[in-house]
Amino acid sequence: MRADASLTSPFARLGAALARRPRAVLAVALVLFVGAAVYGAPVSEHLPVGGLEISGSESEQAAREAADRFGVGSADLLVLYRNPGGDVRDPLFGLQINDVLGPVLSDPGVLGATTVYDTNQSTLVSRDGSETLVVVALSGDGLHKLATYHRVAPLLRAVEPPVEVLIGGQVPVSDDIQAIARADALAAELVALPIALLLTLLFFRSFVAALLPIAIGGFVLAASAALTRLASNFTEISIFAMNVGAFLGLGLSIDYALLLVQRFREELARGLAPRDAAAATLDTAGRAVWISGLTVMLSLAVLIPVPMPVLHSVAIGGVLVVGAALFAALGVLPALLAWLGPRVNRWRIGHARLDAAPSPFWRRVGGVSMRHPVLTIAGCVALLGAFALPVRRMETAMPDSAVLAPESEARLVDEALSDPARFDPGGASAIPMVVTLRGSPLDPANLRSLRAFAATLGAIPGIEGVRSAFADLDPDALSPEALARAAASEPTATKLRRMVDGNAALLIADNAHPWQSAASGEIVEAIRAAPHPGLEVKVGGPTAQMVDLVETLKDYALVAVALVAGWNFLVLLAAFRSVFVPIKAILMNCLSLGASYGLLVWVFQDGHGARLLDFQPLEGVDPTIPLVMFAVVFGLSMDYEVFLLSRIQEEWRRTRDNRASVIEGLARTGRIITSAALILLVVVGAFVAGDLVYVKQIGLGMAAAIALDVTIVRALLVPATMQLMGDWNWWAPRWMRPRAAAIDARRLAPPGPTPG
CATH class of the missing domain: 3.30.70.1320 (Multidrug efflux transporter AcrB pore domain like)
Structure with missing residues (x-):
């Protein structure tokens, strides 16, 4: 076997260092795995479901003051x-x-x-x-x-x-969701890993090679559980982070390992020694994995500042699990490959070619789309636009007990309280308000303000009455002495002890509608808009929390979109030194993302496929889902963008022929990108089959976006748009060109497929 002395980049040096002492690296990895598995095993016991309250919002302040001053908590x-x-x-x-x-x-x-x-x-x-x-x-x-x-x-x-x-109530619902989350995660992993092993076996045609991505996936599962538990000691981490992190980490780690193992086999087939092959693998596929992983982490990190426990914790969990996937792929796998050397190809099934021969099928696909670029672009945009049409009808709905099994006690209670034939719907929908005044609430002027405000609220449609301690304390009808006697008599005295504290009073509006309904949201907005001179009013309760949540997400959405798009643009700009490639990639990601949003509405809001996916149709999509999906899917889509475009760029720099480089890049990466996407779809699908509707929504949206991205976008839109752009694909300002010329495209190139 020959050595390759030309590999001097940081990635190549890292690969060579790991390959020099593979046994030591693997021993450390084994210790880390065992420790992580033991420490992370009880992670679900340390994770609450996570609230939807907005830190610092009016509803959160009202809840805190109601609990501190009046001993009134949530239901x-x-x-x-x-x-x-x-x-x-x-x-x-x-x-x-x-x-x-x-x-x-x-x-x-x-x-x-x-x-x-x-x-x-x-x-x-x-x-x-x-x-x-x-x-x-x-x-x-x-x-x-x-x-x-x-x-x-x-x-x-x-x-x-x-x-x-x-x-x-809220706590039993959380308890049930915790139990479902644990069962779903275990069942999904038990289903996903064997199917992923079968797919990697079909791709590699070697048991040893096929086992490596699964082993890396297992390492990442243990590491992500341990990191999530560790993070829960410093901030609240929702149990949803465990499930979302599990399918994200398992899918990405297997994908990354698939690319690296295949590239290592190709380098061995070129005649490199195992140590040099490991260095060359990190120098090429490893660099692409690093870029794509960094993109996913940056996209998820955008959600960390959102002042909401669920989004905040899902973002933190996602960043940690992708970091674990990168560590396993770039820090453990190269040592394992160097230790195995040619044994990575043992226990073959049939004939497996180890070179990077292009796929005739993907060559034909690229040729067709590039021969008719305008027609291809128009057809793809029309199709993705049709998928996105239901987005116009998207509604958001707060999650409730309907996500639980029909026999769940928490769901039975909720259904009883929501049944107008059994209960007044306002019983569990009351709207508490903490009112702060200048001076004592029993001061005649303050009593007038409080009673006037209560009367104003009582006139709002949907409010059946306002409970307070002041119904029998009318300063205009009673003398000061009579007012004092009325305040000391029952039941007013008891009400005052419960509903007055210092300069604050508690008012409760009885709402005629279910708390999560749009009508209840309008009542909260009407209360907040009602005039209240001399009073500081904080509106709380689950309905106010829902209103604050939706408004915060709307305010933050534009910031998140700009940040995610900006990160992706900068990463691709740095990777390819091209201005138009990043812009084109972002626009295409938006198309596939819009189509996946449309599918979410069609399935979860309209109820299509509800029986197949085993859920009860909802009034809308969970309000946090669009933002989570945007960050996750945008980052994941860049994986395949980097893998494909880096090989296209390599060919273009070698030939300066736009058409030939695009077709060759697609032909050399089409099979491995499709295989990687298929494995990710299997992992995500295993979690979609679980019982948690929140995870179903994220998983199905991700699966749809990945499937559309790999088929319509990467296979058709990318070649067609690159044909129209011609040499402008790789245009860069003059100040960027010297550095662009210095980049070794081979180091960014992902591994090619191994036709079976």
Whole structure:
């Protein structure tokens, strides 16, 4: 075997260094793997579902002040008690419920409980009188609330037959989602890995070569779990980050390993020694992997500043898992390849060619699209535009218990409260407000302002009433002495103790609509727009949280789009020293992304394929999904952009023939890009088959974008547009040209396919 002394780039030196002591590198990798597997195994126990509250928003401030000043928390537990054949207003039944709640309220993690027996609130009783709702508020963050729920749930169920109990609310929903997430992740990995192994075996026709991407994928799964658990010690990480990170890390690591293993086999076939082959592999495919991984990480990093736990944690988890994939592909795999050497081709199946022979099929595809570029572009744009049409009807809908199994208690409670034949829909949709004044709320001037504001709110359509401590305290009808007596008498005195603290008062608007409905959102906006001179009003509750979430996402969307597009432009500009290639790539990514958005609406909002994918059609797409998908898909699409364009650029610099270089680049990369995309689709598809609708939406959107990107965009649009652009494809300003000429295109070139 011969040596190659021409490899002196940083990537080549890294490959050579790893190849010099492969056993030492592999020993360190093995220790890291074992440690990561042990440390990361219980990661799901350390991850809450993650809230949708916006840090610093009005709703978040209102929730914090309501809890601190009035002991009022969110509807963490909604406990539905049913008295078959009886009336829950029966005093004996009420005594039984209060006896049950006594030990619950003694738990340090319980803020308080709201019942019909202490508030006389009619919305807490079903229309037929056989059911009553108890609202329990818990303290602490998501994990603390889960721990409290597990402690008090048996106490809440300690009733005498024939009383029936169902427990729902935000915390039980989170508990169910955690269990589903764990089961989905395990099932998806058990399905994805064997299928991915089969596909790599069909591609490489060698068991040893086929096992390497799977081994790297397993290493990355362990590393990503450990890194996610580690990150959870410093910031809140949602359990969704675990699932999204798992399919992102597994898919990317297998893709990267596929490219590197194939390139290593080609370098061996050229006659290089294993150490030099490893150096050459990192110098070529390794550089392309680094560029594409960096692009994905930068795209995801754009979401980290979003002040929302779910998006923030998914972004952090994604950056960590892609970093782990890059470490495994560029820091572990080269040592493993150097150690194996020619043994990487052992246990072959059939005949496998190891050179980079171009694919006749992809040569024909490129030739056809370049012979008719205008027609090809028009047809592709029309097709992608047709896929994108449903985007015009996109609605957003907050996730609720409908994402759970039909037999889930949390879902049964939610369905009961949402059924107008059973409960007044406002029972779980109340809108709390924290009102701050200058001075005591019992000051006559302040009482007038509070009562006037409550009257204004009561006139808003959809508000059935406003609860406060001031209904019987009219400073214009009572003398100061009578006002003081009324404040000291019951039930006003109890209301004042519960709803007044210093210079702040709590008002609660009874909403006639389900909390997640558009009508409820309009009510919150009307409350915030209502005049309130002399009062500082903070509107809270789940509906206000929904309104703040949607508005924040709208405000941040343009910034995120600009940053992601900007990162991608700069990365491609640095990689190819071309102005038009990055612009063209960004425009094409937008086309495939728009088409995948359209598919999301068609499936999840319109309900097509609901039975096949096993979910209940939603009123809209989760509001966080479009932004997450934009960052993830934009980054992933650049993988295949880099792999294809780098080989095209290599051929163009060698021949200066635009048409020949495009066809040759497509012919040499078409098969391996398709194989890599197919493996990624299998991994993503395994997670789409799970039960978490949030992960289904991200996964299906990613799968659609990848499939469209590899087929329509890379196979047809890229050759056609490059034919029209001609030599302008590689135009750069004069100040960039000397550096462009110095770049060794071979170092950016991905491995070619191995026809079977």
